Amino acid sequence: MEHKIDLIALLEYVDPAYLSYQEWVNVGMALKYEGYTASDWDAWSRRDAGRYHPGECFKKWTSFEGSAAPVTGATITQLAKDNGWTPRGGRDDRDHHELGWDDEIAGDYVVVDKRWIEGKEIHEPAVWNPVQQLTTYLSALFESTENVGYVTETWQNEEGKYLPTKGAWDRTAGELIQRLNQCDGDLGSVLGDYNPEAGAWIRFNPLDGHGVKNENVTEFRYALVESDEMDIEKQNAIMRELELPIAVMVYSGGKSLHAIVRVEAANYDEYRKRVDYLYNVCKKNGINVDTQNRNPSRLSRMPGVERKGKKQFIVDTNIGKASWAEWHEWIEGVNDDLPDPESLKDYWDNMPTLAPxxxxxxxxxxxxxxxxxxxxxxxxxxxxxxxxxxxxxxxxxxxxxxxxxxxxxxxxxxxxxxxxxxxxxxxxxxxxxxxxxxxxxxxxxxxxxxxxxxxxxxxxxxxxxxxxxxxxxxxxxxxxxxxxxxxxxxxxxxxxxxxxxxxxxxxxxxxxxxxxxxxxxxxxxxxxxxxxxxxxPDALIDLVELDVTEALLKQEENKAICAVYERFFRQYNPKYLEESVSQDDLLSAHQMEEHAKRAIYNTEQTAAKEEIKQVLEAVRGRSAWRVEGTLREYAKFEPVNMWFAYPVHKVDTVGSLKDIDPEGEAAPPWKKATGKRKEKAKEERRSKEDEFTDAVANCNMGEPPTVKDLQEWFSSTGKEIPERTVRSWVTKYGFKIDRNNGNVIVKSDEYNGNDHD
Incomplete structure (x- = not known):
């Protein structure tokens, strides 16, 4: 099967020991959906020796009946990417794994490969000092005037699990530190007694003293990174490898570390975006963060107390980058696959080879x-x-x-x-x-x-x-x-x-x-x-239709007819073609038809005429096109003219379409201006002609006037009009002087309204 090797190869990146039960089941459902076998799932599951049970995969396999929203191979692809696999093109050329089913080709913020990273042990403090533990935590995270939320009282749910109450929120870090230093090691006298089976909790962002909800948070300074799906040593190593800007790291007394990470957001919206980014980076590098910890008012484990016989203590402070901005820039830089700037000098005499x-x-x-x-x-x-x-x-x-x-x-x-x-x-x-x-x-x-x-x-x-x-x-x-x-x-x-x-x-x-x-x-x-x-695109090829004239179509029909007859002559009477048909005749449909009457038999003539009917239909059915282009890598080419004669395009090699304009071709600006000037001149000319005609009709009380009558009529406006001007108007506007009738001006019979300029 084409895809089997792909998914099995990708599962090499996914360790079942680090998956939740549902994720493990999802892998099985994805394998079945994509056509793999229960044995494939079983062989991979054996890698989790602690949870593997022989026969379990085969039993569950039969229960995967499919659904309207099936789990597909994309699930395995994503798990592989979360654990260090990168798509082709984002890794070394020697790695030949193919892309997964629905891969997006994008940066994945992968920094570490958890398969190869060595765990880093944590150690309890050599001297147990609860007061020092808690005061160190408060000093690292809070200003002295900021209110701190904490919980020492608990309650048990139906499953017997200890859960925190709302606790206290109206005391400042400075007040707590002062009282802790005076309590003689008795945290209970300051905070209230806690249940050693449950431990105690503390909030890592300052509050306004009126509650413990998100709206009571006054500074969106820190976020909690915590996961209980990986052993403690690996959590510690990966968090350090990721250079997370951790202010304080606390061991929870259970299965996880609590890293209080600087996010330094200006408001709640920015906090959410930064936490999403932080959690995404953690997930891509193998830490499946408990997403319930997103809230800025979230509780974390309080250092300096005990829980079921284990101490909750500070592992380290000020780990990784010093600030969110520095860490964010570093993460983006690590995953930035953009090339570095290059000096032209380095390549001037050794230019890279262009793509063919x-x-x-x-x-x-x-x-x-x-x-x-x-x-x-x-x-x-x-x-x-x-x-x-x-x-x-x-x-x-x-x-x-x-x-x-x-x-x-x-x-x-x-x-x-x-x-x-x-x-x-x-x-x-x-x-x-x-x-x-x-x-x-x-x-x-x-x-x-x-x-x-x-x-x-x-x-x-x-x-x-x-x-x-x-x-x-x-x-x-x-x-x-x-x-x-x-x-x-x-x-x-x-x-x-x-x-x-x-x-x-x-x-x-x-x-x-x-x-x-x-x-x-x-x-x-x-x-x-x-x-x-x-x-x-690097090259744009554009097709625009040409406005083919009837005259051009007639020429094309003539060529098509000539081509048919020439082919028949070559087939049935080549000697006649060579001896009796001139070059001029080869270009004339009429002459070729006349030659056909003498050169080929009636049956061939009939066949030729039948073929001519078909080619004439084809000529009328084809369209003409001009190919233009805009190129990035090459010089601009001269437009290419072609015919589209279904089903192919044929380049016009003889230049028939060279002078044909595209459909809807607009005149060039200079031509538009010339046309406007001509139209305006015509309008002015018609206006003056109408004025002159009115003068002829009216200046002599309706009788045909003389040149003198018209001269006086136009001069009456105050501007003297010379006789020669009147005589030119007579000719220009279609009149004549009847010299037999005393210089009387009448309409010329030859005048047709054309421009006489």
Missing amino acids: PLIHGVLRQGHKMLIAGPSKAGKSFALIELSIAIAEGIKWLSWVCAQGKVLYVNLELDRASCLHRFKEVYQALGMPPRNIANVDIWNLRGKSVPMDKLAPKLIRRAAKKGYIAVIIDPIYKVLTGDENSADQMAHFTNQFDKIATELGASVIYCHHHSKGAQGGKKSMDRASGSGVFARD
């Missing part, structure tokens, strides 16, 4: 590429063509591809349709399937999950396959968050980085354009949603 190209001039291996375009651009077909080009080591559109294995992640088509589509594209390209073993298809229609969940599953399956490219089609099926949100899309696209980094393979995916005409936009601004889509 996957698509020459466009994309390197291990980098990311986005193909953007509208729904009818055939993006999926373009990705299948690219898969084939990589598998066969041939050209994709205008670019040569490196040869290697490619994984095509199909999220949209049903399995049969996807497989048929690959075969159809191979055949349409005229490509023999020599290297189809280089193409793997992962069919996930109906089974897709969000990208942050898909990424680790993909990495686990692809880790040892040697893919040089992973193609994901389409991404809307795995999109998480709002595509218009920059931060959410940054998180989404980061998953592609993880795949590329883990596999060393290029990640290629497609996305749709925003609504509306795209011709006037830059290629980077056409993809729908946040600009992160366009700016994140």
